[in-house]
Amino acid sequence: xxxxxxxxxxxxxxxxxxxxxxxxxxxxxxxxxxxxxxxxxxxxxxxxxxxxxxxxxxxxxxxxxxxxxxxxxxxxxxxxxxxxxxxxxxxxxxxxxxxxxxxxxxxxxxxxxxxxxxxxxxxxxxxxxxxxxxxxxxxxxxxxxxxxxxxxxxxxxxxxxxxxxxxxxxxxxxxxxxxxxxxxxxxxxxxxxxxxxxxxxxxxxxxxxxxxxxxxxxxxxxxxxxxxxxxxxxxxxxxxxxxxxxxxxxxxxxxxxxxxxxxxxxxxxxxxxxxxxxxxxxxxxxxxxxxxxxxxxxxxxxxxxxxxxxxxxxxxxxxxxxxxxxxxxxxxxxxxxxxxxxxxxxxxxxxxxxxxxxxxxxxxxxxxxxxxxxxxxxxxxxxxxxxxxxxxxxxxxxxxxxxxxxxxxxxxxxxxxxxxxxxxxxxxxxxxxxxxxxx
Numbered sequence: 001x002x003x004x005x006x007x008x009x010x011x012x013x014x015x016x017x018x019x020x021x022x023x024x025x026x027x028x029x030x031x032x033x034x035x036x037x038x039x040x041x042x043x044x045x046x047x048x049x050x051x052x053x054x055x056x057x058x059x060x061x062x063x064x065x066x067x068x069x070x071x072x073x074x075x076x077x078x079x080x081x082x083x084x085x086x087x088x089x090x091x092x093x094x095x096x097x098x099x100x101x102x103x104x105x106x107x108x109x110x111x112x113x114x115x116x117x118x119x120x121x122x123x124x125x126x127x128x129x130x131x132x133x134x135x136x137x138x139x140x141x142x143x144x145x146x147x148x149x150x151x152x153x154x155x156x157x158x159x160x161x162x163x164x165x166x167x168x169x170x171x172x173x174x175x176x177x178x179x180x181x182x183x184x185x186x187x188x189x190x191x192x193x194x195x196x197x198x199x200x201x202x203x204x205x206x207x208x209x210x211x212x213x214x215x216x217x218x219x220x221x222x223x224x225x226x227x228x229x230x231x232x233x234x235x236x237x238x239x240x241x242x243x244x245x246x247x248x249x250x251x252x253x254x255x256x257x258x259x260x261x262x263x264x265x266x267x268x269x270x271x272x273x274x275x276x277x278x279x280x281x282x283x284x285x286x287x288x289x290x291x292x293x294x295x296x297x298x299x300x301x302x303x304x305x306x307x308x309x310x311x312x313x314x315x316x317x318x319x320x321x322x323x324x325x326x327x328x329x330x331x332x333x334x335x336x337x338x339x340x341x342x343x344x345x346x347x348x349x350x351x352x353x354x355x356x357x358x359x360x361x362x363x364x365x366x367x368x369x370x371x372x373x374x375x376x377x378x379x380x381x382x383x384x385x386x387x388x389x390x391x392x393x394x395x396x397x398x399x400x401x402x403x404x405x406x407x408x409x410x411x412x413x414x415x416x417x418x419x420x421x422x423x424x425x426x427x428x429x430x431x432x433x434x435x436x437x438x439x
Contacts, residue, residue, distance in 0.1 A: 043409025089152030
């Protein structure tokens with residue numbers, strides 16, 4: 001493999017050496033696993049994406065194209081044998097389509113697969129939308145969210161500037177459903193947002209324990225930010241349905257109402273808000289301490305609001321979002337309350353977001369923070385792990401807090417996402433971040 005960093009004037013010499021070693025290790029292990037048919041099923045889409053991002057720098061491109069055929073074969077089998085259970089952008093059908101489309105954008109390969117599979121996702125999406133509409137008063141997060149729901153389909157359909165009539169029809173149905181989610185509804189005599197997840201519709205046991213009357217999810221992974229991004233991006237591209245802009249503004253107003261300012265000058269939001277707290281206008285996160293993460297934290301929310309403000313031309317919100325991201329970048333890493341190198345709720349998620357902003361506005365605070373984050377992530381690296389990184393975090397077992405280490409291979413929770421975030425620091429034309437909905 002050629003050095004990504006041989007011509008870089010950004011990285012320190014020791015950073016370049018470490019990152020080269022990390023990337024070499026990753027691809028060496030990936031090659032061994034492909035040759036020995038030992039690929040991790042949950043990592044297939046990430047493997048395809050990272051090969052696509054790196055292919056132009058590979059000295060043996062034909063070899064890695066052959067490896068991509070093997071990965072594609074397994075992805076096709078997963079669809080054929082019904083192993084793909086959701087529509088979502090992570091672990092669902094949209095996940096596979098994103099990976100193939102990202103690879104196609106870099107290489108021109110697998111166009112026929114895309115056309116065939118797009119018909120499949122449209123068929124399933126049409127049925128899913130009808131079911132969601134029938135259950136508009138009994139909303140569940142997997143109906144609409146990014147990870148499992150319609151947000152992933154919407155963001156995929158919005159990728160292309162010119163889409164056919166059937167795609168437009170499905171996208172408009174998604175937009176109409178998201179607008180309906182934003183309409184006020186009555187709950188125990190109080191006006192609440194339509195995206196309120198009632199107690200009985202909370203799918204996670206922890207949520208039922210923490211939210212006796214249900215909750216409003218503010219996060220990017222499972223919350224209303226996904227629909228907000230789809231609504232705003234569609235608006236920018238002229239794909240407009242009735243009351244779309246009103247719905248966008250209504251969600252933004254809620255985020256601005258329920259923000260809090262900490263001692264570091266950073267605005268935070270609750271990850272999930274008790275519906276009782278919403279009714280009483282109390283901005284309290286009763287589950288998680290405010291943290292800087294992609295999935296539920298201030299950095300993911302701020303980046304989403306930044307993109308939304310650009311989409312609708314709200315300069316005031318744009319300035320607010322940039323300033324909050326810069327304030328996050330000024331914080332000591334220890335205050336991020338993170339324990340893992342991964343994308344979802346780890347340091348690589350912050351790196352991916354702040355690196356994008358750095359490419360866009362080139363602020364010295366961001367450049368300095370990127371070096372800090374690289375150093376932080378490298379501390380987690382261990383060649384004894386299959387791909388160099390694992391997901392780690394504190395869990396409670398029998399009343400004792402212990403650190404748990406789990407090897408994942410996907411983009412959100414595994415080593416592939418970490419390595420992609422590191423690659424993106426130097427390689428300007430990465431597009432894998434589309435799947436995170438941060439570009």
